Amino acid sequence: MAKILIADDDPTILSLLNKILTSKGHDVQLAEHGGVAEELLKSDSFDLLISDIKMEPVDGMQLLRKTRQMRPHVGVIMLTAYATVTTAVEAMKEGAFDYLPKPFKIDELLATVKRAIDYQHSLSEQTGGTPPVEAKKYFGNIVAESEGMVNVCEMVKRVAPTKTTIMVTGQSGTGKELVAEALHSHSARSDGPFVPVNCAALPETLIESELFGHVKGAFTGANANKDGLFEAAKGGTIFLDEINSIPLQLQSKLLRAIQTKKIRKVGGNQEFEVDVRIVAASNQNLETLVKEGTFREDLFYRLSVISIEIPPLKQRPEDVLALTQHFIEQELEGGEYPAIDNAVLAILQNYSWPGNVRELENVIQHCLTFLKDNKITKETLPSKLIISYEENPGAQNAALTGEFEKGKSLKAFLRAKEKEYLKNVINTMGGDKVKAAQELDISLATLYRKLPEEKQD
Numbered sequence: 001m002a003k004i005l006i007a008d009d010d011p012t013i014l015s016l017l018n019k020i021l022t023s024k025g026h027d028v029q030l031a032e033h034g035g036v037a038e039e040l041l042k043s044d045s046f047d048l049l050i051s052d053i054k055m056e057p058v059d060g061m062q063l064l065r066k067t068r069q070m071r072p073h074v075g076v077i078m079l080t081a082y083a084t085v086t087t088a089v090e091a092m093k094e095g096a097f098d099y100l101p102k103p104f105k106i107d108e109l110l111a112t113v114k115r116a117i118d119y120q121h122s123l124s125e126q127t128g129g130t131p132p133v134e135a136k137k138y139f140g141n142i143v144a145e146s147e148g149m150v151n152v153c154e155m156v157k158r159v160a161p162t163k164t165t166i167m168v169t170g171q172s173g174t175g176k177e178l179v180a181e182a183l184h185s186h187s188a189r190s191d192g193p194f195v196p197v198n199c200a201a202l203p204e205t206l207i208e209s210e211l212f213g214h215v216k217g218a219f220t221g222a223n224a225n226k227d228g229l230f231e232a233a234k235g236g237t238i239f240l241d242e243i244n245s246i247p248l249q250l251q252s253k254l255l256r257a258i259q260t261k262k263i264r265k266v267g268g269n270q271e272f273e274v275d276v277r278i279v280a281a282s283n284q285n286l287e288t289l290v291k292e293g294t295f296r297e298d299l300f301y302r303l304s305v306i307s308i309e310i311p312p313l314k315q316r317p318e319d320v321l322a323l324t325q326h327f328i329e330q331e332l333e334g335g336e337y338p339a340i341d342n343a344v345l346a347i348l349q350n351y352s353w354p355g356n357v358r359e360l361e362n363v364i365q366h367c368l369t370f371l372k373d374n375k376i377t378k379e380t381l382p383s384k385l386i387i388s389y390e391e392n393p394g395a396q397n398a399a400l401t402g403e404f405e406k407g408k409s410l411k412a413f414l415r416a417k418e419k420e421y422l423k424n425v426i427n428t429m430g431g432d433k434v435k436a437a438q439e440l441d442i443s444l445a446t447l448y449r450k451l452p453e454e455k456q457d
């Protein structure tokens with residue numbers, strides 16, 4: 001049983017929702033617009049808010065923002081007419097748990113309400129009753145020390161339990177598959193299969209039958225009926241990796257499958273329903289492909305209802321050290337943790353990581369293979385890192401001088417400046433971080449979060 005607040009300016013909807021949810025034992029209160037709901041939220045505590053988007057004078061988006069500020073613990077489900085789905089998606093980005101298009105089916109409503117309540121409960125269990133605001137080093141298997149990666153994890157946490165199609169973008173090796181797996185394992189489908197499909201690796205002639213299956217005799221060599229990967233993912237998640245390489249003619253079939261949730265086998269004459277959540281990834285910019293005419297615009301919009309962008313590793317230097325530790329621990333298998341030379345850390349942080357996290361993982365394996373006296377020294381590093389460092393030892397410092405560096409956002413620049421300042425203050429305080437934090441008027445935890453490398457000594 002949960003305490004639920006419903007805001008809608010349509011009295012029929014209010015009374016309908018009231019009836020359905022009360023009959024399930026929930027404690028329901030009603031508000032005829034956002035203003036009334038806001039007052040009720042101030043004076044009473046709720047588990048869940050179900051709110052219409054279009055209301056006068058205070059609309060659903062305003063109410064959502066107020067609720068996130070005042071009562072971050074309250075889960076929010078938005079109700080929306082189909083035409084305003086884009087707004088509903090905006091709402092999810094602002095922290096709504098999910099949306100229900102009107103008119104909704106009763107079982108769909110009840111399932112969404114249940115998921116929202118379960119999710120809110122799991123949050124308060126994890127955090128002992130407070131919202132998860134502090135940056136965490138880990139989210140499942142994902143190392144996330146930098147602000148960019150913490151944001152990715154927050155987004156995963158928020159959208160994993162929904163049924164929405166999700167697009168994961170990022171350069172090669174940034175962790176797209178890892179994020180797709182996390183989306184699956186944090187969803188209600190986690191007991192079902194996770195089926196990764198590399199669309200680029202499937203030959204064009206076979207891709208349709210691989211995805212949707214075929215019936216006997218559909219083409220030469222189709223000697224028996226065969227299920228496709230969509231069916232293999234039934235009750236779980238299909239991860240369509242490198243979706244950009246799906247041929248145009250198949251894109252329309254995929255679009256139809258997403259829209260209708262039904263598929264048709266090659267050579268078959270019947271469509272049938274499969275319950276699959278789709279997560280897609282691309283290491284090429286789909287918007288560019290849409291402009292070039294090689295990717296369907298309607299499919300692009302369908303897939304990108306929610307998109308999660310993983311920043312390249314060079315934009316999140318804080319993660320380099322945390323990932324280094326993570327990969328060492330992974331490889332150690334119970335052995336003794338090796339010492340790491342400071343010079344090595346400087347080189348790792350300085351490198352531009354064109355192959356992103358996968359490249360770092362390989363570098364650590366290389367280091368561990370050439371370990372001497374259980375020490376990671378410069379000599380254990382692949383030579384390309386050393387050469388790159390010798391050629392450009394101040395790559396990180398270039399950001400500090402304010403020189404233009406391609407691909408470096410203003411945020412990354414400011415973060416680098418901030419780091420430099422923090423380090424100066426620590427030095428001025430003779431290395432006393434407690435004092436430094438006091439001078440800076442921030443907590444020690446914040447200081448460590450901003451300077452993870454200082455945590456080590």
Ligand SMILES: Nc1ncnc2c1ncn2[C@@H]1O[C@H](COP(=O)(O)OP(=O)(O)OP(=O)(O)O)[C@@H](O)[C@H]1O
Nearest residue numbers: 141142143171172173174175176177178283357358
């Ligand atoms: N934040 C992270 N924490 C821990 N491990 C990570 C993280 N990001 C990536 N990895 C690891 O790095 C490797 C590459 O990640 P993954 O395969 O998910 O990247 P990808 O974006 O799918 O790459 P590609 O575009 O080449 O397919 C994997 O071994 C993955 O476990």
Ligand SMILES: [Mg+2]
Nearest residue numbers: 173176177241
């Ligand atoms: Mg991948």
